Amino acid sequence: MSVDTATVAKIASLARIKVSEGELEAMVPELNGILAWVEQLGEVDVTGIEPMTAVIPNTLRLRDDVIDADPLTGGNKRDAVLANAPAAEHGFYGVPKVIE
Amino acid sequence: MTDLTELGVAAIRDGVANGTFTAVEVAEAFNANVAAAQQALNAFIVATPEAAIEAAKATDAKRAAGEALGKMGGVPIGMKDLFATKGVQTTAASHMLEGFKPEYESTVSQKLWDAGAGMLGKLNLDQFAMGSSNETSYFGNVISPWRRNDGGNAALAPGGSSGGSSAALAARLCPAATGTDTGGSIRQPAAFTGTTGIKPTYGRCSRWGIVAFASSLDQAGPMARSVQDCAIMLEAMAGFDPKDSTSLDMAVPAWEAGLSADMKGKKVGIPREYRVDGLDADVAKSWDDGIAWLKDAGAEIVEISLPHTKYALPTYYIIAPAEASSNLARYDGVRYGLRDLPDGANLQDMYAATRAAGFGAEVKRRIMIGTYVLSAGFYDAYYTQAQKVRTLISHDFKNAFTECDVILAPTAPSAAFGLGENVDDPLKMYLNDVFAVPASLAGLPAMSVPAGLNAEGLPLGLQVIGKPFDEQGVLNAGLAIEQRAGFTAKPEKWW
Numbered sequence: 001m002s003v004d005t006a007t008v009a010k011i012a013s014l015a016r017i018k019v020s021e022g023e024l025e026a027m028v029p030e031l032n033g034i035l036a037w038v039e040q041l042g043e044v045d046v047t048g049i050e051p052m053t054a055v056i057p058n059t060l061r062l063r064d065d066v067i068d069a070d071p072l073t074g075g076n077k078r079d080a081v082l083a084n085a086p087a088a089e090h091g092f093y094g095v096p097k098v099i100e
Numbered sequence: 101m102t103d104l105t106e107l108g109v110a111a112i113r114d115g116v117a118n119g120t121f122t123a124v125e126v127a128e129a130f131n132a133n134v135a136a137a138q139q140a141l142n143a144f145i146v147a148t149p150e151a152a153i154e155a156a157k158a159t160d161a162k163r164a165a166g167e168a169l170g171k172m173g174g175v176p177i178g179m180k181d182l183f184a185t186k187g188v189q190t191t192a193a194s195h196m197l198e199g200f201k202p203e204y205e206s207t208v209s210q211k212l213w214d215a216g217a218g219m220l221g222k223l224n225l226d227q228f229a230m231g232s233s234n235e236t237s238y239f240g241n242v243i244s245p246w247r248r249n250d251g252g253n254a255a256l257a258p259g260g261s262s263g264g265s266s267a268a269l270a271a272r273l274c275p276a277a278t279g280t281d282t283g284g285s286i287r288q289p290a291a292f293t294g295t296t297g298i299k300p301t302y303g304r305c306s307r308w309g310i311v312a313f314a315s316s317l318d319q320a321g322p323m324a325r326s327v328q329d330c331a332i333m334l335e336a337m338a339g340f341d342p343k344d345s346t347s348l349d350m351a352v353p354a355w356e357a358g359l360s361a362d363m364k365g366k367k368v369g370i371p372r373e374y375r376v377d378g379l380d381a382d383v384a385k386s387w388d389d390g391i392a393w394l395k396d397a398g399a400e401i402v403e404i405s406l407p408h409t410k411y412a413l414p415t416y417y418i419i420a421p422a423e424a425s426s427n428l429a430r431y432d433g434v435r436y437g438l439r440d441l442p443d444g445a446n447l448q449d450m451y452a453a454t455r456a457a458g459f460g461a462e463v464k465r466r467i468m469i470g471t472y473v474l475s476a477g478f479y480d481a482y483y484t485q486a487q488k489v490r491t492l493i494s495h496d497f498k499n500a501f502t503e504c505d506v507i508l509a510p511t512a513p514s515a516a517f518g519l520g521e522n523v524d525d526p527l528k529m530y531l532n533d534v535f536a537v538p539a540s541l542a543g544l545p546a547m548s549v550p551a552g553l554n555a556e557g558l559p560l561g562l563q564v565i566g567k568p569f570d571e572q573g574v575l576n577a578g579l580a581i582e583q584r585a586g587f588t589a590k591p592e593k594w595w
Contacts, residue, residue, distance in 0.1 A: 001481070003472070015425060015471040016432070016448070017464055018456035027468065030526060034469060037527055038414040038482065044489050051487030052494065055316060055543030056302045056568055058346060072204065073343060080203040084436035093434050098447050 001039070002032045104129040105272040109175050109329035110356075112275055116159060116174030123156035123163075123174030127218055130176050133273045134220055137245075140595035143258075143268040145181050145239045146189050147221035152176045155218025162216075170216030171336045178268045178277035181222035182229055183209045183320075184309040188219075192311040193227045193237035196437045196458030206309025207341045208278065208320050215336035220274050223264030227460045228428065229285055229313045232532040233522065234263025236462040241519055244293060245271040245591035249557030253594070256516040256558070259289030265323045266293040270591055276324040276333050280310060282317045283416050284512075284536025287548040290323055291511035291561025294550045294589060296582070297323035298330050298575065301568050302543030303348035305334075306341030314423035315346075317416075317540050327549060327579045331355040334571065350569070358572045361580040364398035368577065369504030373409035374535060376513075382554035383510045390508050390551055390562040393584035394577060402504050406496040411489050412538040417530060418473050418486035419541075424463075425470025431458060465526065494542040501567050506577045509535050511548040511561035539565045549578045550587040559589065 003011070008027050012019040019027070068074030078091055087094035104126050107115065116123045131149040138144060159174040184190050184202035191197040205213075213219075227236040234242040234257060244258040244267055258267035262279035266289035269277055279286035281299035290297035298321050305320040312318060322333035335355055341347045370391060375384075391401055433439035433454030440453040459467070473482035500507065513534055522529040539546040545568070548561040562581055566574035 001478070008468070011468050011472050011475070014475060015467050016451040016455055017459070017467065018452035027465070030465065031468060031472070033527055034417065035472075038418055038486075041411055041414050041418070041485050041489055042481070044408070044411055044485075044492065046485065046488040046492070049488045049491050051484050052490040053487075054346075055494065055541070056348070058303060058348065060345060061342070061349075063342065070343070077203075083203050084200055086433060086437070086439035095434055096441065096445060096447050096450055
């Protein structure tokens with residue numbers, strides 16, 4: 001499978017990255033080179049093989065059902081959460097208007 | 101008086117504990133080296149000399165009070181700028197996170213401070229840890245302190261992504277540094293700079309507070325100038341953390357106390373698939389040296405087969421970008437980091453403009469690849485297929501470890517290359533990790549130790565890969581190599 005300019009533009013849109021026409025043109029051969037190379041995986045016989053889900057066997061844990069059990073990751077941290085926000089306003093994240 | 105910056109972790113820890121020198125003297129010596137080398141090597145993004153002195157004073161005060169100093173007591177270290185450090189800029193070498201000051205400390209860095217270490221600064225790296233030469237950093241290339249012996253002074257790559265860490269170690273700017281390894285990012289830079297580094301079993305070190313690249317592969321580890329120093333630092337970094345769902349709930353072994361270079365009764369596997377056509381002659385020779393050294397240490401050498409080796413790199417370059425595209429979706433200009441809001445832009449425009457301005461070319465390339473292989477209609481052909489091949493690669497290792505205890509291979513297919521030599525061809529750059537990536541895909545502990553110099557006078561590394569949880573076996577084989585290689589070369593100071 002290879003990609004053309006329109007497909008690369010679609011991928012960039014899905015990835016939410018603004019790409020100029022010139023960048024698009026440059027990306028097409030680059031991505032095609034990488035995709036052509038990874039396509040060799042298609043020749044591997046994977047009959048009956050399960051996709052990897054955990055590289056080292058482990059069990060998922062549940063934490064105790066206690067609010068703010070770990071103060072580091074608990075709640076009531078509004079100011080710390082907003083400390084690095086580029087446009088915090090009135091205790092919220094500020095964003096451009098989304099509803100007309 | 102000895103030059104304190106020539107000392108490693110164990111020597112500093114013991115010297116401070118014995119009162120041979122103070123922790124403050126050590127911190128001052130390294131702070132001076134960091135400052136003097138910054139212009140030429142660019143190993144640090146931010147230096148934090150005050151933090152190093154403050155930690156050293158605390159250690160000296162503890163000693164005066166007769167208290168225990170901790171595993172890393174009095175040892176100043178470099179912190180890869182991928183670990184969140186409270187109140188100190190954490191960038192992942194990206195424009196996206198320039199100026200970002202975390203409100204919290206990563207688990208691994210906190211453990212190191214609790215063990216008595218101090219921070220010399222935040223080390224440069226490839227942007228979001230994506231690269232093999234430290235040429236993708238927004239804050240400029242790191243220059244290796246090593247030069248070829250041809251009399252020229254071509255700038256060489258320190259490896260990547262932990263290139264600031266490796267360059268700083270080789271140049272004696274720190275006795276130890278943190279690294280992270282997703283597909284070779286500890287081992288390859290260690291090999292390029294004549295330093296030592298270990299990636300432990302996936303889950304040994306908490307990922308909490310490490311800027312995420314590919315979560316099923318990312319693993320932190322120590323980089324230093326000896327196997328013993330790596331063992332000490334890994335003990336301080338490892339351990340269960342409930343804040344990381346993939347953290348291993350296992351006790352941390354006493355790796356330093358368990359060190360033994362006696363390989364009697366051990367079998368060392370030599371994977372025939374790693375002996376690729378056109379393997380660099382010096383690399384092949386260092387591999388043969390390693391085999392002879394381990395035999396001398398008492399090990400039995402066995403040939404093994406890892407049949408899916410050639411598929412490891414393409415598998416990695418589907419899985420890692422796929423996970424990266426998902427992980428890096430968080431950089432949207434809303435919650436932290438850069439925001440680019442063109443006049444009249446709506447929310448979607450802001451996302452796209454922010455990500456265009458905040459990510460470098462290699463990061464964009466990987467996000468694009470990841471987005472494509474996860475997109476509707478292509479997911480099974482690429483991503484599911486890659487995860488199945490990953491299972492086969494893991495099976496290969498499982499089978500091999502029925503015949504051997506550890507595996508010996510080169511770390512990288514060549515010595516350090518010149519800056520700019522591989523930047524025009526992403527595939528050529530990716531091939532640097534051909535020997536490192538398989539162990540990452542299988543989550544195995546693996547380390548690189550210096551083996552010697554090639555004909556150009558540049559270091560080559562040997563890689564030891566072990567069974568899951570058997571860091572001790574890896575460290576011990578590494579120690580047997582280290583003792584026989586007698587690697588004492590260091591770059592001649594020009595910076």
